[in-house]
Amino acid sequence: MVLDYTMIARITLNSFGFTDAKNLSVKITTTYKICSEQLSSQKHYDYGMRTVKSMLTAAVNLKRRYIDENESILLLRAINAVDLIEFLAYDLPLFKNITNYFFPRTILPEPDYKELLKCLKQQMTEMNLKPHPYIIMKIIYWLHVW
DSSP states (O other): OOOOHHHHHHHHHHHTTOTTHHHHHHHHHHHHHHHHHHSOOOTTOOOSHHHHHHHHHHHHHHHHHSTTSOHHHHHHHHHHHHHTTTSOGGGHHHHHHHHHHHSTTOOOOOOOOHHHHHHHHHHHHHTTOOOOHHHHHHHHHHHHHO
16 A cells, blocks of 8 residues: 555645645655655654644644645744754755745745754854854754644
8 A cells, every 4th residue: 555645745734724735735745756756865863743733833834833834834844843954964955945945935044053053063163063054054954843
């Protein structure tokens, strides 16, 4: 038996109040399909049901928190929150291009991380760690998932 990820995503999004669930579910599954074909092959990369379910859970949580927000923005934020933490640095630009293709006019609002960045850099310095921008970005995305 082969799971129909598009149908699962569509039903999940519909059941939690997404009005454009049909189009968004196609974007989700196509994004992951292209990622599996074009990004580097890494053992920790997963584009299966586990990732789709995690991304849908993140999208539903965002929908509950930001009821009136554009659904494409919520979905793109959920995809980024679940996936960006896993990707290696050289796969990030390609991933951004893939998501930009499927969400062409979706611009994510820039969050204000001034205080968080200040605390992160301070803690990393105290622990004798170099506050490298890539590591800081991974920490921020990890915080979004939880």
